[in-house]
Amino acid sequence: MPALSKIITVESVLAAATVGILTTVAVYWYQRRKKNRLPTEWNPVGIVTRLYIYPLKSGHEIELETAVCTELGVMIPPFGNLHQFRDRSFLIYNEADKKFETARTSSQLVHIKITAIDENHVTLNAPNMPILTLKIPNAVENRTDMITQHFGEKIPTIDCGDEAAKWISQYLKNAESGFRIGYNDGARRRNIDFTHQEYKKAYPRLRSSGMGLYSDFTSYLLVNQFTVNDLNAKMQDAQVTHRNFRPNILIEGAPPYAEDNWVWVKIGDVVLYEVKPCTRCVLTTVNPETGIKSAVNEPLRTLRKYRMLKDVKT
Numbered sequence: 001m002p003a004l005s006k007i008i009t010v011e012s013v014l015a016a017a018t019v020g021i022l023t024t025v026a027v028y029w030y031q032r033r034k035k036n037r038l039p040t041e042w043n044p045v046g047i048v049t050r051l052y053i054y055p056l057k058s059g060h061e062i063e064l065e066t067a068v069c070t071e072l073g074v075m076i077p078p079f080g081n082l083h084q085f086r087d088r089s090f091l092i093y094n095e096a097d098k099k100f101e102t103a104r105t106s107s108q109l110v111h112i113k114i115t116a117i118d119e120n121h122v123t124l125n126a127p128n129m130p131i132l133t134l135k136i137p138n139a140v141e142n143r144t145d146m147i148t149q150h151f152g153e154k155i156p157t158i159d160c161g162d163e164a165a166k167w168i169s170q171y172l173k174n175a176e177s178g179f180r181i182g183y184n185d186g187a188r189r190r191n192i193d194f195t196h197q198e199y200k201k202a203y204p205r206l207r208s209s210g211m212g213l214y215s216d217f218t219s220y221l222l223v224n225q226f227t228v229n230d231l232n233a234k235m236q237d238a239q240v241t242h243r244n245f246r247p248n249i250l251i252e253g254a255p256p257y258a259e260d261n262w263v264w265v266k267i268g269d270v271v272l273y274e275v276k277p278c279t280r281c282v283l284t285t286v287n288p289e290t291g292i293k294s295a296v297n298e299p300l301r302t303l304r305k306y307r308m309l310k311d312v313k314t
Contacts, residue, residue, distance in 0.1 A: 007077065008267045009066045010051055014251050015042035017264040038271060039264050046253030048267055049225065054246060055114040055122070057091040057214045058103035058283070061243065062115075069270045072186050073212045073219040074248050076116065084136050084185065085116045087248065088214040092168055093147045093157065095180050100149050100214070104283050106172050107291045124167065124181075132167045134160055137183050147182060150216060153195040157182035184213040203276035210275050218275050222265065223247035230256035231299055234306070238298035243288040245280070277309060 017039035051064040053074045068075040073087035092101040092109065103109040113125045117133070124132040137158045147157045159165075160181040169178045190211040192200070199217075200206050212219040228242050242250050249267070251259075265272040280303065285294040 006069050006268070006270045007066055008048065008051065008069060008249075008270050010048055010064075012048045012267045013044055014046040014048055014253075015266040016045045016262040017042060017266075042264075042266055045258065045262070046224070046251040048249060049252045050242070050247075050250035052246075052248055052250075053087045055085060055087070055090055055116075056109070056112055056124075057088045057100070058106075058109040059090070059112040059114060060110060061246070061288075062113075067248075069220075071209075071219065073215070084119065085122065086186065086213060087219070088212055089184050089186070090114060090160075091147070091157070091182050091184075091214045092172070092179055093145070093182050095165065095178055098145055098147045100147050101172075101179060102283065103286050103291070104281060107286045107293060108172065110286060110288055110291045112171075124164075126171050129167065129171050132164060134164055134181075137161065139185065139187065145180075145182065149214070151192075151195040151199075153190070153192060155184065155190060155214070156188055157184060159183075186213060199276070205273070205275045207275075216281075217278075220249065220272060221245070221247045221278055222249040222251065222259065222272075224254050224256065224259045225250055225252045226254060227256045227259065231302065235298055235302045237296045238294055240284070240299050241288070244284045244286070244299065245278075246283070246288075279309070 051067045051074070052061045053064060053067065053076060054061050062076070064074075064076065066077050068077050070086070075086045092106070093099060094101060101109070111127050115123050115125070117123055120136055122134050122136060124134060137160050139158055142161065143159045145157050145159055146154045149155055160183055165180040166176055168181050169175045172179055189208060191208050192206075192211060193208060196206065206217070210218050223242050223245050225242055228240065228245070232239050263274045265274070280300065282293070282300065284299055285297055286292070287294070
């Protein structure tokens, strides 16, 4: 568990120091370094209206009133005993090739709910499946697999056992095997120095220290509700909610796309530093309630018309 943890709550005032031009903000916990000095002036820009944690990558969200912020992402308070229950600390992977599985290809993952029942156990709940009670695994008693995420990045993953593997295989493929559930205890930080070269060229502030447990990139994602409203106004054949974008922090009160100009974000005592725009994928087209993909490829179809990054090849 990181040595420093701070708490944010819903209805906290959001302040920002404005520098640069960005899109929807992906942020990570700011570590005090000489080259990254804190701004001395902050401007109120909005209010935090929603806080979310996604214990399972691509799984159902849990809405929070209060969140503990750490270097590795959001945790559910009280964090003294529940430090194992963190944002995107579980994922599904293919048993044969050890590649991660997400709702991009298995959209029914959005229905899986993980709930902490004590400091060592969670339950998994999915439609038409028995509730699975799972002991959070540790690296001493359980095997560790090296799963493959984007760009060939290898992440050590503690296997959650055969019962969990059978449960998820039955849910996804109606089979006895094929998929497994993995857990990241945060003991080893990710290293993207050799796997994300094009992204690091495009986004110089992207570092291994800013990566989440199993998130595609950073530990936090902030979304502006008024930006989502403007996007909906531009779409003719579909509507989306902020949940399509799976944020950790939702804010209101700032004009649409005001977040393009935020590099530093302060919420109470929590200070976050912008790392990169949140480049969006097909997962945004999956309805978070039904798990059904948009037949008209929205919101990506509309976003491509006016929110494409220029001069960036990734």
